[in-house]
Amino acid sequence: MLEKTVARVDEENGRLRGxxxxxxxxxxxxxxxxDLWARQMRDAGxxxxPPHPLVEEYNRTGV
Known part of the structure; x- marks a missing residue:
């Protein structure tokens, strides 16, 4: 029983990782x-x- 559960969890984890x-x-x-679009806009004046705060956080931390 435990082996089946471990196999199922391993399979689910593999799918989630993918x-x-x-x-x-x-x-x-x-x-x-x-970023490309923003640069094109700035080049066009x-x-x-401004980006959403979550985008700012991602740009700052990568997470």
């Missing part, structure tokens, strides 16, 4: 894209709105 990895990759891609 999802987390994809989510982190998507977040990095979105961040890169938004348009000041973008």
């Amino acid at each position: 999802r987390q990895s994809r989510l982190e990759s998507s977040l990095r891609a979105c961040t890169w894209t938004m 348009i000041e973008p709105e």
Whole structure:
């Protein structure tokens, strides 16, 4: 019984790690894209709105 539970938890953890990895990759891609857009706006003389506080925290800490 314990072996089945451990196997199930290992499988679930593997799936969760895969999802987390994809989510982190998507977040990095979105961040890169938004940074590109903000630079394009500034180059065109348009000041973008300040980022949300959670975005500021992520930019500061990477978490």
